[in-house]
Amino acid sequence: MTTVNKEPQIKDNNNNNNNNNENNNNNVTEKKPTNLIILGMAGSGKTTLLQRLRAHIYENKIPGYIINLDPAVANLPYTPNIDIRDTVNYKEVMKQYNLGPNGGIVTSLNLFSTKFDKVLEILERRANQLKYVILDTPGQIEVFTWSASGSIITELMASSGPTVLVYVIDTPRTIEPTTFMSNMLYACSIMYKSRLPMVIAFNKVDVTDHQFAEEWMTDFDSFQDALTADPTYMGSLTRSLSLVLEEFYSQLQSVGVSAVDGTGIDTFFEKVDLAVGDYYKYYKTDLEKMKSEQLRKQEEQQVKQFEKLKKDLEDSKGAKVVYDFKSDPNKDSTGSNKKNQVYRTLNDFDENSDDENDDDEDDYQDYENDEERELDQKEYNDLMNYMKNNKLSDK
Ligand SMILES: Nc1nc2c(ncn2[C@@H]2O[C@H](COP(=O)(O)OP(=O)(O)OP(=O)(O)O)[C@@H](O)[C@H]2O)c(=O)[nH]1
């Protein structure tokens, strides 16, 4: 077990990497840095684009920070500030967990995400000095967009500051209307799932101009015309889908770029700024609402549990009460299925019972002595005080 770091440490390459961040204090910004998460189908040019963005910001003395989240990439054309490969050895993960390539990437990402709070700490420390934090993601897009660790990392970044998804499209491979639509539907599903603003980067415009894509996105009829000319045209389904996409197009920014020759990079950053505006205007409030709703539900559930516990204590008239925090709070404590009860008085137990179905007795504890009971009582009192102090109870 030498190469898979079971307790992964995050290496901040900035300390031994003489990049421009430390040299550009005149560019210090008061605002939080913008996080750019680069996504896209395999081979669309994510890594090359990131290299181009990196070159652009460093040339313009804009302080940036690069994070590589692709554990399987063999060679990177740049040195990232934080590299998942410094923390997790993808090949060893595959070997030791007996996994295939995709399973290996997912597991590596999972291991890394358990330490992502360290990454956030590093970023937090540097927040005032940075303008952009750019993250490269694994080639197989679904590994990031549909994995728990991908969601965790995206959510953590989004709650740490303005975050924009950059969806890279291989323009020469998207000239067929149906391929175009499939790609856009994928982008739409990512945006829908992440609830973050998105910039579509039509890459490789040095090979194929992206003008056709802009037209299809802004002029519904021109896309319909293109579809009619397509022999694989699927009639009303495609028409309905393109209507759905019209709404999606109105939400996003798009730009044609060439990661190879640098075309469109200035416009790219202008579009990113617009997306950041959207983040503050719409998405941030949405994210905050979602979080506070989750918090509210949690508190509501706590109150319900406390109320049940209180009632049970009162009903027990001094009999011992055990409160099982892990049980499902939605089940009725007086129901016949004892296993699902939140709590119950010990009077409910028949200690001599041989009932095979009643296999849950281990879930509950009896008091060995008064001291234990007092401890539980104290815990209950603390909870009641908590409720009272937080105006969760009228008593
Ligand atoms: N002509 C042209 N080729 C490009 C451009 N961007 C990337 N490529 C080429 O596309 C290929 C894939 O580029 P990568 O940057 O590795 O793409 P990626 O999305 O990171 O690939 P994975 O991480 O493996 O999914 C390489 O051969 C690049 O040289 C571009 O703007 N123009």
Ligand SMILES: [Mg+2]
């Ligand atoms: Mg790549």
